[in-house]
Amino acid sequence: xxxxxxxxxxxxxxxxxxHLSVIHLSKAPWVPGTQTTLSTRHWTFVFRGxxxxxxxxxxxxxxxxxxxxxxxxxxxxxxxxxxxxxxxxGRVLASDLRLYLPLDIRKGVPLEFHLAPKSVGAEGPLxxx
Numbered sequence: 001x002x003x004x005x006x007x008x009x010x011x012x013x014x015x016x017x018x019h020l021s022v023i024h025l026s027k028a029p030w031v032p033g034t035q036t037t038l039s040t041r042h043w044t045f046v047f048r049g050x051x052x053x054x055x056x057x058x059x060x061x062x063x064x065x066x067x068x069x070x071x072x073x074x075x076x077x078x079x080x081x082x083x084x085x086x087x088x089x090g091r092v093l094a095s096d097l098r099l100y101l102p103l104d105i106r107k108g109v110p111l112e113f114h115l116a117p118k119s120v121g122a123e124g125p126l127x128x129x
Contacts, residue, residue, distance in 0.1 A: 020091070021089075021090045021091055022129040024090075029126070030049055030126035030129075033048070034048065034049055035060075036049070036128070043063065043065060045060060045062050046061050047061075048060060049128070052114075054116075055115060056129065057118070058111065058115065060110075061108040064105050064106065075103060076102065077101075077102055078101055079100040080099055081098050081100065083096050083115070083125070083129070084129040085117060085129060086127050087127075088126075089124075091108050092125070093115075094116055098111070098112075
């Protein structure tokens with residue numbers, strides 16, 4: 001009997017963690033055609049979302065927060081930025097990852113992401129993290 005309980009517990013844990021969630025990240029509402037700002041600890045993202053060829057597209061600029069990045073940090077060897085589209089419960093519906101090679105971060109980082117959600121998620125507004 002204890003073995004059966006342990007197996008059931010493992011199955012429960014596996015199904016409880018079966019989806020990616022971004023409930024813990026900063027987020028902004030997905031509002032197509034509207035300029036949106038999302039601030040995180042080190043960056044401010046200014047972007048606009050639109051629909052293009054059946055996908056969601058996000059374009060904008062990532063700007064370093066002057067109060068959080070030391071003045072001597074003027075460039076990055078490589079910078080990874082990932083965007084997540086999530087439903088009201090924080091479940092990730094789509095994501096896109098970009099690698100930016102050496103760049104001057106003080107000028108800001110141009111962003112362009114393409115998102116192709118496989119489902120619409122829970123009822124309610126969509127968010128970008």
